[in-house]
Amino acid sequence: MTAAVLTKVGVGSAGALPVEPTIDPARAPAATPVLAIEGLTVGTGAVDLVIDVSFEVAAGETLCLVGESGCGKSLTCLAAMGLLAEPVRRKSGSVRLGATELTSLDDRRLRDIRGRDMAMIFQDPVASLNPVQRVGRQVAEALVVHEGIAMRSAMRRAVELLGRVGIARPNERANAYPHQLSGGMCQRVMIAMALACRPKVIVADEATTALDVTTQAQILALMKTLQDETGTAMIFVTHDLSVVAEIADRVAVMYSGRIVETGPVDALFDHPAHPYTRGLMDCRLHALSAAGGRLAAIGGTVPRPSARPVGCAFRPRCPRAEERCEMVPELKPFAGSQSAACHFPGSAR
Amino acid sequence: MTVPLLVLADVSRHYRGKGGLFRTGEAVLAVDGVDLELHPGETLGIVGESGSGKSTLGRLASGIERPSTGKVAFQGEPYAPIGSPAWRRQRRSVQVVFQNPSQALDPRLSITAQVRGAMDAHGLTGGKASAGSPAAILARVGLEGLGRRYPHQLSGGQLQRAVIARALSLSPDLIVCDEAVSALDVSVQAQILNLLQDLQAELGVAYLFISHDLGVVRHVSHRIAVMQHGRIVETGAAGDVFASPRDAYTQALIAALPAASPAARRARDARRRLELAKV
Ligand SMILES: Nc1ncnc2c1ncn2[C@@H]1O[C@H](COP(=O)(O)OP(=O)(O)OP(=O)(O)O)[C@@H](O)[C@H]1O
Ligand SMILES: Nc1ncnc2c1ncn2[C@@H]1O[C@H](COP(=O)(O)OP(=O)(O)OP(=O)(O)O)[C@@H](O)[C@H]1O
Ligand code: SF4
Ligand SMILES: [Mg+2]
Ligand SMILES: [Mg+2]
Secondary structure, three states, rough: OOHHHHHHHHHHOOOOOOOOOOOOOOOOOOOOOEEEEEEEEEEEEEEEEEEEEEEEEEOEEEEEEEOOOOOHHHHHHHHOOOOOOOOOOEEEEEEEOOEEHHHHOOOOHHHHHHHHHHEOOOOHHHHHHHOOOOOHEEEEEHHHHHOEEEHHHHHHHHHHHHHHHHOOHHHOOOOOOOHOHHHHHHHHHHHHHHOOOOEEEEEOOOOOOOOOOOHHHHHHHHHOOOOOHHOOOEEEOOOHHHHHHHOEEEEEEOOOEEEEEEEEEEHHHOOOHHHHHHHHHOOOOOOOOOOOOOOOOOOOOOOOOHHOOOOOOHHHHOOOOOOOHOOOOOEEEOOOOEEEEOOOOOOOO | OOOOEEEEEEEEEEEEOOOOOOOOOOOOEEEEEEEEEEEOOOOOEEEEOOOOOHHHHHHHHHHOOOOOOOEEEOOOOOOOOOOOOOHHHHHHHHEEEEHHHHHHHOOOOOOOHHHHHHHHOOOOOOOOOOOOOOHHHHHOOOOOOOOOOOOHHHHHHHHHHHHHHHHOOOOOOEEEEEEOOOOOOOHHHHHHHHHHHHHHHOOEEEEEEEOOOHHHHHHOOOOOEEEEEEEEEEEEEEEHHHHHHOOOHHHHHHHHOOOOOHHHHHHHHHHHHHEEEEH
């Protein structure tokens, strides 16, 4: 990867940069995942908020987690990072980074791994940065902590990183406080911080949701470019299916705490197997598609975790529901590497 | 052509600057010489990036804020001084729905009480000018049987329905929707957009529909105005603005839109690589 390409991203024509893909987006997950989550259940007291979630991400791969508000996307990310806070806790399941089981590590070892091997980017960059510390210093401190280099050289590298994520005049901007930068620029700082130690995994939770389309396009292009360069695995949470179309290799759709469908991005767009995925696809709106008419809304709302219906949690909203749906459907292979948790996958309503 | 419901003529609004590292202390021109018309039963979409002046324009159009220069006329008359009896009448005819419904509602009152309270305040309860009883209005927006609930007992989509119900109870002619569906899931967003369109077909209400989401605006609007730095840089029929944008800024906005599908993304990237190769 050359600095020239990065500069182009930063100066930014509006659109995503058409870099020649170095990775075939349709390929199956690699044999050795960087991060593997298995049977993860998260909850409070007797209530389960994330239920039996399993997925893997390989080097250079982007897995998008999608689903409506409250489906458990953020808690899944936090559990993967070992960042759950009371009263929410991991009840069972494993999180493996390479060969290391993270759930059995103590806090100190876990903190070491966070930032160095795994980094998280949140939706609200301004709130995630320290408001009373200059942004250059914040990036530098991540380097000091995780790379063990001296502050002086860390500052130099921080400025370099700020330049590489497309911040113009990085020397000057390094001295700014977060509130003196725009939302897009703060998100670039967060990305610089996440990249500082070349992590193996980046977890991005609605990282571009608060940004304008033009800034979003630049940030998505930037993340893809840097990912191609570093081979970082990415878990990208979004509720925006056109962002999924833009960045995902594979997709996991969550509903009411469970993964209900997973597969390569093309398969999910071309032939969604689960009625919920189909419903989400049907209520998409795109400025370049024909407009007008009534929308195919999914009626009703996501059930509260404490009041899930018996059996398939999507049942009250599902146009395809039958008696059999009173039993919880397992996540089973559907076609190719696509899986769905539905008794009638792929069948029209 | 019908008589316009709302006319903005060369309207500007400036604020005193906030200062800061990269800003001088000079005035911010949030809205800069805007002309626009909105007709009864019409939806005018306003798009543009953050800070382009959309919300300020919405406040000026609804009369809750007044222009620094230029004229705003609603149903042929300027907005009356804030607080005057004439203003209260106008206030009933123009309702505003914002992004965050939980802040728009009183947490201590049931949904029915809030709708009734709004009607009482305008002397509308049981009157002929009103859209019906609070229960009938709540049923109209799909909140049948939920009137006794308090805001914290409703989902985001239900809260936004409650805000819309309260607006409807005053039989407005214009509803300014400022990012009204932006915080909602696509499924719930679709429910609310369908509701807004049904209400327009039935009651002839006009919308000034502000959103940064071009897909949503394209779907609901008859006409679209694109804002940049406080100015309207392009207006036109919704289909035309997206199919053949004339302004360079509109073109840039559309070029930045994420793709509708992975196949569309690959086609676009291939096209761009070809264009780059040609240069
Ligand atoms: N600290 C907590 N205590 C109790 N319940 C919680 C807590 N945090 C989250 N939940 C619940 O867990 C469920 C999953 O929450 P989560 O934040 O993971 O959803 P999400 O999919 O990220 O939604 P969004 O799109 O709104 O961010 C929700 O029902 C939420 O209300
Ligand atoms: N009350 C105010 N005082 C000072 N400046 C203001 C005020 N309201 C708006 N501005 C400034 O006016 C400009 C336009 O703001 P406005 O909120 O109308 O934009 P917007 O298009 O709605 O943006 P967004 O998409 O972020 O909501 C911005 O530069 C903003 O900082
Ligand atoms: S299991 Fe039944 S209710 Fe659940 S999604 Fe499939 S068809 Fe619908
Ligand atoms: Mg979340
Ligand atoms: Mg606004």
